[in-house]
Amino acid sequence: MMVRKSFQIFLVIVFTFLSFLSLCGVVGDVESAGYNVSCKSVIFSDSTKVKRLYGKNVHNRVLPASTTKVMTALLVLEKLPLDKYITVSHKASLAQPSKINAKQGEQYKVRDLLYAILLKSANDASIVLAEAVAGSEWKFVEMMNQRAKKMGAKHTKFANSNGLPTRKTKQYTTAYDMYLIFRQALKHQFFRDTIKMKYKTIYSKAGRKIALKSHNKILFKDWKRKIYGKTGYTRAAQACFVGTIPKGNSTLIVAVFGCTKRWDDIKHVVSKYGGISL
Numbered sequence: 001m002m003v004r005k006s007f008q009i010f011l012v013i014v015f016t017f018l019s020f021l022s023l024c025g026v027v028g029d030v031e032s033a034g035y036n037v038s039c040k041s042v043i044f045s046d047s048t049k050v051k052r053l054y055g056k057n058v059h060n061r062v063l064p065a066s067t068t069k070v071m072t073a074l075l076v077l078e079k080l081p082l083d084k085y086i087t088v089s090h091k092a093s094l095a096q097p098s099k100i101n102a103k104q105g106e107q108y109k110v111r112d113l114l115y116a117i118l119l120k121s122a123n124d125a126s127i128v129l130a131e132a133v134a135g136s137e138w139k140f141v142e143m144m145n146q147r148a149k150k151m152g153a154k155h156t157k158f159a160n161s162n163g164l165p166t167r168k169t170k171q172y173t174t175a176y177d178m179y180l181i182f183r184q185a186l187k188h189q190f191f192r193d194t195i196k197m198k199y200k201t202i203y204s205k206a207g208r209k210i211a212l213k214s215h216n217k218i219l220f221k222d223w224k225r226k227i228y229g230k231t232g233y234t235r236a237a238q239a240c241f242v243g244t245i246p247k248g249n250s251t252l253i254v255a256v257f258g259c260t261k262r263w264d265d266i267k268h269v270v271s272k273y274g275g276i277s278l
Contacts, residue, residue: 035272037265040238040258043175044269047183047244047251054273059155061172062257065232066215067242068163068171069117070178071144072126074185079133082111082190085205086132088124095124096164100202100210102128111190112202117162118194118230119212126162137161151184153177165234175255182229182242182253195228195243216243217263223278227254227266241266247276 041062044054052058080086085107093104100116102108102124110132116125130140137160144158156178159171173181185191194200198219200212215231229243239262242255252274259265267278 035268037269038259038261039256039265041175042254042256042265042269043179044252044254044273045179047186047253053252054269055175058176059174061155061174062240063234063237064156064158064163064171064173064178064257065234065237065240066121066163067173067178067230067232067240067255067257068158068161069121069126070185070230070242071148071158071181072129072140072161073114073118073191074181074188075140075143075147076110076114076129076133077185077188077190080110080129082109082114084110084132086110086113086128088128089131091137092124092127092131095127095162098122098215099124100212106208107205108202109205114190115194115197115200115202115212116210118191119197119200119214121162121215121231123162123164126160130161148177148181151180153180156181163232163234163237165236173257175257178242178255178257179253182244182255186244186251186253192228195230196226216241218243218266221263223267225276225278227270229254245270245274245276247274252276 041060042056043058045052088102088104088106090104093102098121100122113125113129116122127137130137134140134143140161141158148156156173157171159166159169198214202210218227227243227245232240239259240257244251244253270276271278
């Protein structure tokens, strides 16, 4: 009788512990014996939010790095016509790499600058677009934060249009919030088409030619299936990524932050918890 009672108590403890892990969003790590996901925060879910396939610290604050540009692209797509020419300001021309070396006074179509931020992760192009939408980058940032909250991304704060580190203003997001932002961006055909591109050539109005190559290394890997999305990296943020992969009639979204083995982690999570052979 004592043995049975002790066993029942043991089962209750185990069940309670696993339930706690599930609520914390880390149950996937317990299940994935033999592989340790390096990323600090991960979410892998259907775009309808019907089912979360995998989660690890999904509501913890992380640095967004260049995944910030997904929010920038979303606002631009909502506010500006793609074929409008906009002018590079002095401030935008001073942006640090990665960039397209946009010169003050040059003009580019909105669509070409969107290619630049989504493929090459061009920081100067982000500022040009932000200024075109709001008149200044800081006003654009206010719009970014308002838009994020409107879609339910309540634990996100942007400090600029490109995700570069800032000294004074804190910037942060969560894997869950970036999932929401990326899901909204996917509603735009232009965004969906652009993140699938390996290469693109753009031109200034005066004819200066700029060759772009995607930072998404998955597009160049010998994988059976591709995951389309936006990369990010700073020393403080480490590697991050938010992207999508179709499965049947579903659209799956994966977001990873604070990774030391970004591509391996993504492949493991998508394969194991999505049942997708990569």
